[in-house]
Amino acid sequence: MACIAVGGFQHETNTFAPMGASYADFVKHDAWPGLVRGPALFETVAGINLPVAGFVEAAREDGHDLVPLLWASAEPSSYVTEDAFERIVGAIVEDLRAALPVDAVYLDLHGAMVAAHHEDGEGEALRRVRDVVGPRIPVVASLDFHANVTDAIARHADALTIYRTYPHLDMAFTGARAYHALARILAGQAMAKAFRKLPFLVPLTAQWTDAEPNRALYADVADAVRGTVFSSDLALAFPPADIADCGPGLVAFAATQAEADGVADELMRAVLAAEPRFANDMLCPDQAVRAAMAIDEGRPVVLADAQDNPGAGGTADTTGLLEALVAGGARRAVLGMLNDPEVAARAHEVGVGAAFEAALGAKSGLHGHRPLRARFRVERLSDGRFLCNGPVFSGTRTDLGPTALLAIESGGSDVRVVVGSNRFQCLDRAVFTHLGVALDEQRIVAVKSTVHFRADFDPIAARTIVVEAPGAHPCRLVGLGYRNLRKGVRLEPGGPAHA
Numbered sequence: 001m002a003c004i005a006v007g008g009f010q011h012e013t014n015t016f017a018p019m020g021a022s023y024a025d026f027v028k029h030d031a032w033p034g035l036v037r038g039p040a041l042f043e044t045v046a047g048i049n050l051p052v053a054g055f056v057e058a059a060r061e062d063g064h065d066l067v068p069l070l071w072a073s074a075e076p077s078s079y080v081t082e083d084a085f086e087r088i089v090g091a092i093v094e095d096l097r098a099a100l101p102v103d104a105v106y107l108d109l110h111g112a113m114v115a116a117h118h119e120d121g122e123g124e125a126l127r128r129v130r131d132v133v134g135p136r137i138p139v140v141a142s143l144d145f146h147a148n149v150t151d152a153i154a155r156h157a158d159a160l161t162i163y164r165t166y167p168h169l170d171m172a173f174t175g176a177r178a179y180h181a182l183a184r185i186l187a188g189q190a191m192a193k194a195f196r197k198l199p200f201l202v203p204l205t206a207q208w209t210d211a212e213p214n215r216a217l218y219a220d221v222a223d224a225v226r227g228t229v230f231s232s233d234l235a236l237a238f239p240p241a242d243i244a245d246c247g248p249g250l251v252a253f254a255a256t257q258a259e260a261d262g263v264a265d266e267l268m269r270a271v272l273a274a275e276p277r278f279a280n281d282m283l284c285p286d287q288a289v290r291a292a293m294a295i296d297e298g299r300p301v302v303l304a305d306a307q308d309n310p311g312a313g314g315t316a317d318t319t320g321l322l323e324a325l326v327a328g329g330a331r332r333a334v335l336g337m338l339n340d341p342e343v344a345a346r347a348h349e350v351g352v353g354a355a356f357e358a359a360l361g362a363k364s365g366l367h368g369h370r371p372l373r374a375r376f377r378v379e380r381l382s383d384g385r386f387l388c389n390g391p392v393f394s395g396t397r398t399d400l401g402p403t404a405l406l407a408i409e410s411g412g413s414d415v416r417v418v419v420g421s422n423r424f425q426c427l428d429r430a431v432f433t434h435l436g437v438a439l440d441e442q443r444i445v446a447v448k449s450t451v452h453f454r455a456d457f458d459p460i461a462a463r464t465i466v467v468e469a470p471g472a473h474p475c476r477l478v479g480l481g482y483r484n485l486r487k488g489v490r491l492e493p494g495g496p497a498h499a
Contacts, residue, residue: 002186005099006041007069007092008052008108012146014240014282014313015114016480017472018366023084025074029399030422032073035430037091041068047395049168051142052108054175059106062183067102071094072128076313085115089125096132104182105139107127108175109148111162112238119243119484123152130156138185142178142354144168149249156197158185160251162233164218166209167392167427167455168267181231181253191230192257193289194264198248198271200490201239203475204450205306205466206278213274220270221250224263227228228255232263234271239477240313242498244486244489278493281307282468282475283325292444294331297462300439303334303446304453304464308471311425315339315364316430316448319372320469325446326372326411333444336418336431337403339364344421348379353379355409360419374410379435381405384420386434390456392427400424427452429460450475 010032011021027035035046045053049378052071058065070091074080096105122141129139138158143149145163154160159181162248185191209218217234224232232252239246248271252263280429285292292301303321311315316339325333343358350356355378359371384400401421408415419430426447432439439445439460447453450466452471458464474480477491482498489498 001063001065002103003065003067004104004106005067005069005096005423006052006056006106007104009088010073010078010108010110011090011113011121012110012144012238012312013079013112013114014076014473015078015242016240016474017078017313018315018364019405020078021074021080021084023081023087026072026084026088029225029398029401030075031393031424035070035072038068041071042066042198044081045071049171050108051171051175051178054172055106055108055179058176058179060240067099070408071108076311078184078313080113080121080277081113082115082117085118087119089128092497093128093132096129102133102137104137104186105133106178106182107141109141109143111149111235112241113115114241114243120150120152120245123150123156126153126156138182140182142174142176142207142325143235145235147235148237148241148243148246149195149235149251149428150245151195154221154251156380159191159231160233161231161255162235164221164233166207168390169455177231190255191253192255192260194252194260196250196264197245198267198268199488200275200493201247201477202236202493203239203280203476203477204312205282206493207236208279208451214276217270217274220267222269224252229259229263230254232267234267240474242482242484244484246485247489263320273494279306280475280492282466285321285467285469289324289328289330289465291465292385293328299460299462300442300445302453302457302464304450304466305446305448305469305476306450306466307469307473308448309425309450309473310339310423310448311427311452312450312473314448314473316423317361317364317365318366318369318469318471321446321467322417325415325444326408326413329413330444331414332370332442333414333431333446334416334437334442335446336426337420337424337448338417339423340419341401341421344402344404344419347382347406347419348402350378352381369470375406376406377409379407379416382435384422386430388428388430392452392455398424405437425449425452425484427456429456432484
């Protein structure tokens with residue numbers, strides 16, 4: 001039986017977004033639990049589709065002694081403040097040092113964190129952990145599908161596992177895979193590693209793993225694990241991160257260096273060959289609304305407001321798609337969820353059935369955006385606490401603050417909008433159903449999400465349309481204005497090279 005220290009620090013950093021992540025953002029409970037330190041960690045994450053939960057369950061099945069450190073996450077945004085990074089990593093290191101001696105360390109990381117003072121947040125965190133335990137104690141980590149894997153991350157970790165699905169259905173499973181890699185190391189198995197970076201960026205809209213070429217690529221990734229090849233993974237990365245190492249990367253772990261290198265090189269060739277097949281199809285808001293209104297198949301058309309996805313650093317308060325729905329005279333349409341604490345508070349103040357005038361959205365100060373000025377009637381209210389039942393966030397209990405379902409009475413349309421007090425990616429039907437919205441009765445369901453929504457909404461959709469409404473999560477990468485990205489990287493599959 002081994003003594004394993006367990007912790008985690010999750011953030012996906014969109015350096016082009018307008019708002020950063022403070023320590024308070026990691027402390028609060030929003031979609032995922034707030035910062036938890038010490039013995040309460042394991043109980044807090046139990047039953048949630050999180051890597052740390054999967055790791056803990058697998059390690060406990062084998063009877064290991066687990067030492068809780070700290071686990072924290074915050075909604076994707078711009079840079080993590082120096083204060084937040086130092087306090088959280090400092091606490092992990094402090095608790096790890098107090099727990100010594102340990103036989104191993106596991107960290108639930110994202111892989112795309114950028115701090116105000118460290119371009120490679122996870123690489124720096126792993127370096128500090130390695131400084132505490134030394135070179136002989138194994139350190140393993142799980143990473144997000146969108147990780148911008150760096151040399152420091154690969155160097156300081158003895159093994160890495162990465163989600164293989166987008167939407168991320170396998171987060172807990174990836175944590176369990178990290179445990180099984182660690183178990184091999186603890187059993188004395190040699191673990192050689194290979195790490196490769198790809199020379200082009202892939203927009204999130206082209207990363208859906210149920211579409212080609214990703215379906216075939218990730219089948220190759222899984223099929224490579226056989227015999228003494230213990231693990232292989234491909235991270236398609238998080239492109240709105242202006243750092244040198246932004247972009248896809250792959251890792252392989254095997255009994256010998258030759259095997260690890262062989263798998264990594266084979267997978268790299270497959271990804272390079274697939275480059276022309278990545279698609280990034282989007283419609284402008286007016287086109288998307290017209291297309292949706294022309295479809296009447298007894299099921300809703302789902303419109304994805306992909307560039308205002310709070311799960312990728314979007315503000316969740318842009319109104320481009322909402323305005324198009326109203327201006328286009330959409331019928332039986334609902335959008336969720338738009339972040340506007342002021343309007344949500346006003347709805348709770350006036351109560352169900354009352355109407356009020358308001359300027360909805362565009363409170364984040366994102367340049368070039370305007371609110372939707374209209375008259376709204378309050379249909380339903382909630383405290384923003386509900387249980388997610390969809391595949392991605394299954395078991396997660398949210399705490400999103402005062403939330404309201406508002407009917408827009410201006411413009412002659414039939415459009416409703418879910419307004420909340422905290423940013424939350426609309427990836428679960430419960431966003432609507434906890435407010436009494438019957439989704440099967442809607443003609444149009446609009447979601448502020450890029451891909452994650454597909455796991456719960458595609459099964460009820462007559463058609464899904466990705467919309468190119470303005471937002472802080474750009475899905476057209478050419479001309480984005482990278483300054484720190486390494487030279488020569490193609491800004492999209494088959495696109496121009498960064499100069």
